[in-house]
Amino acid sequence: MATTKWAVDPTHSEVQFKVKHLMISTVTGYFGKFNVEVETEEDDFTKASQILFTADVDSISTNNEQRDTHLKSADFFDAASHDQVKYEGKSFEKVGEGEYKLHGDLTIRGTTKPVTVNVEYGGIVVDPYGQTKAGFTVTGKVNRKDFGLTWNAVTEAGSVVVSDEIKLNCEIQLVKQA
Template sequence: MANVRWVADPMHSEVQFKVKHLMITTVTGYFNQFTVEAESEDEQFTGARNIVFTADVNSISTNNEQRDTHLKSPDFFDVEQHSEIRFVGTKYEHVGGDRFKLHGDLTIRDITKPVTVDVEFGGIVVDPYGQTKAGFTVNGKISRKEFGLTWNAVTEAGSVVVSDEIKLQAEVQLVKQA
């Protein structure tokens, strides 16, 4: 069985997270530098395995420099000690149609926990430059406190400033490697 190797096309992929602020609005952030690598049995992405995602925490952006600096501090990601977020897939499970569950181990701040995300397979296409590409939409949720991201504050009325639940969303375009 031949192995087909895939890597993310960073120009056509994005990784974002959403968190409730003051429990009334949502703030969106991005990791601007990340990698995704995977293998499959064939060009149709059958039998996907060895799926590894890494994000450079220093590339975090919420369109607010002060908030980004706070997120990089020991209060949150502690980028000086933990510069990378890593997800290693353990099982790519077909659940029907173009839907899959990707099970794996997520590591943030040297804390590793099992996580399952929903994957919608967008299909395979050959682009105008002859490159074979596979597209995916990924959605999931994690508890930030489970990964040591426990900083919070409470408003005068007793509301939490930052929610525990973090929504994950990614659009990933993988390129078949020669």
């Protein structure tokens, strides 16, 4: 079988995370610069030999410059020493119609842990420019403390400032490479 290479279409993709702030509201953040590379057998993603996602920590944005600077500091991602977040997919398992589990290893701040995310496969289409594209919605949760992101503070009332659970939501469109 022929190997097919896929690359991210950055103009039709986004990588988002959500975290509870003060345990009463949710802050949304994005990675503005990221890459996805996939190698499959033909167009069968369940037979992927490579699924690699990387995000540039310095591209993090929560629409608040002071918070973004804090997230890039040693209190959180430590961008000076660990400039990328990396997810290496190990297997893409079908669990229902258009529903999959992606099992892999997530590396943040030099710590690697197994993480499984849910994937909704939107299908493959040829766009008006003749490019073959595949679409995916990826969701999941991680505990930030598992990756050494342990900073927190407590309010006067005893609430924590930042929750441990981080929700992930990515919209990924891949382009088949010639």
